[in-house]
Amino acid sequence: MRVSARTDYALRAVSELAAAPPGPVPAERIAVxxxxxxxxxxxxLLQLRRAGLIHSLRGPDGGYWLARPAEDITLADVIAVIEGKPEYPAHGxxxxxxxxxxxxxxxLREHEERLLTEVxxxxxVSSRFSA
Known part of the structure; x- marks a missing residue:
């Protein structure tokens, strides 16, 4: 699987939101x-918000937070928003x-899909993942 920089950034941003205390997290804090x-x-963040994975609030006390609990959002959820559903070539x-x-x-495809939908x-963020 090839992971684009955009997807890597999205996964890291959602990880940051998952680790944050309750309440909005400013985009600048995530970026830094x-x-x-x-x-x-x-x-x-706009793409993730439009997909319903995160919420946002404007203003000086605004920012972003997860739309549902971190245990209900998988790596595959974020990848699907950023990359779309993966298409694999058919091998006849x-x-x-x-x-x-x-x-x-x-x-290999089945293992990849299973791993991304389970994690x-x-x-x-709790470091409970081990390959």
């Missing part, structure tokens, strides 16, 4: 804490001795 360019972050099979490679690619941001 995760070393994310502010312009990039603003667009990402390989000729001869390379035939089993199609099964390897299929197993939550609660696990990420």
């Amino acid at each position: 804490a995760q070393n994310i360019p502010r312009r990039f972050l603003d667009n990402i 099979g390989y000729p001869g001795v390379a035939g089993p490679l199609a099964d390897v690619w299929s197993a 939550t941001f609660a696990q990420i």
Whole structure:
């Protein structure tokens, strides 16, 4: 799986929100804490808000917070918002001795999907994830 910088930034921003105490977190604090360019972050936060993963509040006491508990948001949720649903090429099979490679690619896709849909941001911020 290839992860774009945009997706990496989104995952880091949501991790920051998941670790924050209750209440709005200013975008500037997220940008500084995760070393994310502010312009990039603003667009990402807008995308996540439009998708319903985070809420926002304008004003001097405003900021962003998760729309649901961190244990209910998976890595796959964020990746789907930023990248869209992954599409994998169909392998109709390989000729001869390379035939089993199609099964390897299929197993790899299934493992990747399962891992990303099982890991939550609660696990990420509490360091309860181990591969």
